[in-house]
Each structure stands twice: as C-alpha cells, then as structure tokens.
Amino acid sequence: MRIVITGGAGFIGSNLAEVLALAPNNEVCVVDDLSTGKVENLPIASGIEFIKGSITDLQLMNEVLADADFVFHQAALPGVQRSIEDPAHANEVNIRGTLNVLMAARDAGVKKVIYASSSSVYGDTPELPNREGMTPNPLSPYAVTKLVGEYYCKVFNDVYGLNTISLRYFNVYGPRQDPHSEYAAVIPRFVSRVLRGEPPIIYGDGQQTRDFTFVKDVVNANILAMNSDATGVYNIASGRMISIQELATLITRLTGLQSISLWIWC
Template sequence: MKTQLSSHHEDKDLSTLNFLVTGGAGFIGSHLVEYLLKYSAGKVRVLDNFSTGFRKNLDSFWQYPNFELLEGDIRDLATCRDAVKDINIVFHEAALGSVPRSVNDPLMSNEVNVSGFINMLVAGRDEGVMRIIYAASSSTYGDSTELPKSEDRIGKPLSPYAVTKYVNELYADVFSKTYKMELIGLRYFNVFGPRQNPEGAYSAVIPRFIKMLMKGTKPVIHGDGNYSRDFTYIDNVLQMNIKAALTDSSAAINEVYNVAYGQQTTLNELVAEIKATLSKLDPQIADIFPEYGPERAGDIPHSLAAIEKAQRLLHYRPLFSFETGLRETVDWFIKEGEAERTTPLVEL
C-alpha cells in the first residue's frame, strides 16, 4: 500500500494557485494531480489524449469540485491555449516515453515531444503562465560515461527519444531568455511506483518484472543484466516537482535538475530484490530466474545521478530509497491483483 504523501509545499497556500498537468492520466502525472488535490490546490486541470494514460487513473479525482479534464492533444496549439487559460503553473508531463518506441517511430516521438512541447511553451507565454515545470530525461546524458552524471556535462544522444528531450531543454533555455519565462526542467531517472503500467511493448522494467514474476513467468533482461540504473521512487519525483513549482529563489529558476535518489542498481540486482520481496508470499518465486536477450539499441549502459544541485538550490531531500520504494510498489501490485487472484501467486 502506498504510504501517505508527505507535504512538500511547507507554508505555501496552494488554494491561491491554478495548476495544469499535461499527461495527467499517466503514471507521474496522475500522482501529481493526486498531490495537488490532496493539498487543496485552487484548480487542477488535466490535459490528456489517453494515448498512453488511463481513465482509471483519474477515477478518484472526480469527487473534487476543483478537478477538470480537458481531453485533447498537445500537438494541437488551440487545445494547448484552452488548457492554459487561467492557469498559474504547468506541470508538463505529456510525452511519448521509451527509447525503443522512438527507435521504431522517430517521427511520432518528435511530433509529440518536440512540437507538442513548443505548443505548450507558446500557449504558456501568450497566456502569461507564471511557471512551467517540464519533464526532461536522464537519456540526455547519452554516450557520456562519467558517473555520477552531473547536470552541466552531457554526451551525445543515443536515441531519437533522447534527442527530443534534449531539444526540450534547448527550447526552454531560449524561451526563458527571449520571452522572460520561468521554466524548470527535471531530468527523471527511471521513475517507478504504484499505478505504473506493466503491459505493452514499451512498459517500464520494474512493473513489468513484478507482474511477470507474480505470474510465474521468467523476466527478460536485455544484455547480461549488469547495466545499471538510478531507480527513483515516485514520491521523490513529486517532491522535486512541487519544490520546483513553488521555489522563490531566482537562482533556482530556469535551470535543469537531476531527479533521482543517487544509488546505482543493476538489472540483476533489481530482479533479485523483487524476487526476495515476492517470495515471502510465495516461496516458489525464488526459483524463477531471468532470461537474457540481446542488448537494445539506444540503451545507456549505466546511469547514476548527482543530486547535489537539487539539494542546494531546491532543498531536495529524497525520502524513499530504492529498497523502500520497491517494497511499496510490490505491495501495491499485490493488492491490486488480489481481487482477481484465487490461487497462489505462482503455479509452477
């Protein structure tokens, strides 16, 4: 079960602010919406076309009179203009994620992630939106082998997706200087947590592995399992978004930040950790071992974030370690599956 959200807005009164969350039916976006509604934000509007988000993620929000849904696509400028009307702060989470997806369809990734982003910037500029917090990506570090990865030193992108996310940062920098806008980019490092989609070809690795192991299926690892990631629990990401949205520090605005815990975990270690948690419920899961396949094009071998900049300028203090977050996530998937499960977790 997901723990109660911690308050990261300190003494700020959210009721005086109206928020837009693009991609608000998605994994990260819906958690942001949940936080804003829980802490009495003035208006919370979601813009989503449900291409990767889910209506069920919004089900619990309709009880709030200040919740609004605008169904539409960020690739349409008129829709973006409608979305930002009377909005103070935008959380721009709408994007087509996934490196493999971008390798398979670079045109679509560019349309959504670049053209859609510019539409939001132009709409926000013209409406006089106070600040836009946008989802950047650790994929921007590209072929840089330096660890930990520091915001001011990046390599060349390794995938179309990485190009789109880097272009977002470049446009944000230009718009901040040319139009005096307040823009903050958050380079997410492998975010995970409850409500993350485990299904489909482009699903994230943690929910996919959890579901496969619960079903008694061998998880498939691309490569030898020694690639590593800085897996980051969703509540740490919420904290960064809220702090970025509400900071009064001029030094903190128009910057890009790593959003991570600052710990390296290999895919082999990830599988072992999930197995250890699940096998307490069903010992047979301990006997399931992963299959290994070819490496995927565009994947970064190792990822570990330096988080000192966020700590210094935004007073970011990640509260959830990888291990704690993983237990929360596994618990959520178990509870979600209990209603439909009448047999043990695994039948071998």
C-alpha cells in the same frame, strides 16, 4: 491557484495530479489525449478537471492555459523504441507539442512551466554519476526530443521571461505504471513476470546499472520546482545505483518467490 498538467492521466502525471488536488485552494486541470494515459488513473471525487486533447493542438493549449498559474508539462510520446520506430511522430508530439505549451504559457502570463525531461539525454556516458554539467549525448530520437525541449525551455526563460525548469527523470517506477505496455519499464515488467511464476528475463550479463526513482519522489521534486525560484536543468534521481541482476534478485525475494530462476540472455 490554477494548475494545468499536460499528460496528467499518465503514470507520473496522475500521481502528481492526485497530490496537487489535495492541497487547499488548488484547482487542477488535466489535459491528456489518452494515447497512453487512462482516465481511471485520476482519483475519484478529487475535483480534478479533465480535458481530452493533445498538446499538438495550439488553439486548445491557448484555451486551457489562458488562466493557469503553473503548468506541469508531462505529456510526451514515451519510449526510446517507439521513437526509433516513428521518429516523425515523436518529433511532432515531443517537440512541436512542447513548443505549443511554451507559447501558450508565455502568452497567458503563466508563472512557471515545469518540464519533464529525461536522463536519456546523457546517452552512454563513461563517467558516472551523470551530472547536469555534462555534455548531452542523445542516442535516440526520444532523447533528442527531450533535449530540444530543454533548449526551448531555456530560450523561453531567457528571451521571453517565462520561468521554466527542466527535470531529468531517472528510471521512474511506482503505482500506475503499466506492466502490460509494449514499452513497459523494467521494474513493472519484472514484477509482472514474477507474480505470474515466470522468471525475469535479463538481456546482457545483468551487470549494467540503473538509478531507479520512486514516483512519489518525482512528484515531490515537481512540487519543489514549482515553489522554488530555481530555473535551469536538474537531475531527479535516488543517487543509488543497482545492477539489473541485483534488481531481479531483490524482486524475487520481496515477493517471496526466490525459487524462480533468472533468465540471462547474453
């Protein structure tokens, strides 16, 4: 079985590639332009094929997906702030790139495309927890691009008969998440500061809550989605809420550095 992972050298994609490559009879191919991913993220001697390239290249997508059975579409220009700074680039990569993947998958007769969406499509909903039936309210170019990707997946499923499923990730954390990125998520940023003996910086009163999801659970969800007949949109989350202040306190305790104070910027 041949599996293609776009963005497979990134945080989530590389964890997914590692697990899929361990299964017998799986041929795993990773396509990544290395704009945020790293070849070093891919396990050594895993047999994973690596192709450096962008999902914005339709010809490349046609070539790579020609004999694919399943496609995990993880590639994207990540980050809300980055999309605000350069919405045109976010549109090109996240919307045009997704369309390229879907067209190539359709033409190749791929069995299923598993699309990485985001909880950001919900926006600031007054009612929690977020449920799939809620009306999306994207508040950034990034969230818009992810929602458009979902709509394209639905259209290709309904119109062209290409099986697709969209997974809305909630605040993923875990191994290979880059704490040094300008757009690093809160957990690696907090951990990195605490290990340097610096206090975690909290903006606001710290009572805002998030649902954090371990990357291995996200990997398992992707594999379940591949093996399932299900299509449509699904939340991928832990189902547990924690405030940012509680998170920072927990990290200082688990690292044995409770003496470090929290900086709260209101």
